[in-house]
Amino acid sequence: MQELYESAVRSMELRAIGPSAMGGRISDIKVDPSHPSNWYVAVGSGGVWKTTNSGTTWTPIFDQQASY
Numbered sequence: 001m002q003e004l005y006e007s008a009v010r011s012m013e014l015r016a017i018g019p020s021a022m023g024g025r026i027s028d029i030k031v032d033p034s035h036p037s038n039w040y041v042a043v044g045s046g047g048v049w050k051t052t053n054s055g056t057t058w059t060p061i062f063d064q065q066a067s068y
Helices: 001-012
Strands: 028-031 039-045 048-051
Touching: none
Parallel strands: none
Antiparallel strands: 028 039, 039 048
C-alpha cells in the first residue's frame, strides 16, 4: 500500500492555481461591472491576482511591487 501511495504522490506536481497558492485567505474581491468575467482578488499574505475568465486561470499583477 505504501508503494502505491508514494507512486501516486510522485506523479503529482505542485502548481500555482491563483490566490489559494498564496495562503488561501482572500482579503478583497472586485468584479468589473462592465466585464463580469474580470475579477481582481487581493490575498491576505500579499499580492493581487486577476482573472479574465471568471476564475479558470489567474495572473499575478502585484508581484513586482513592494509590500509589507
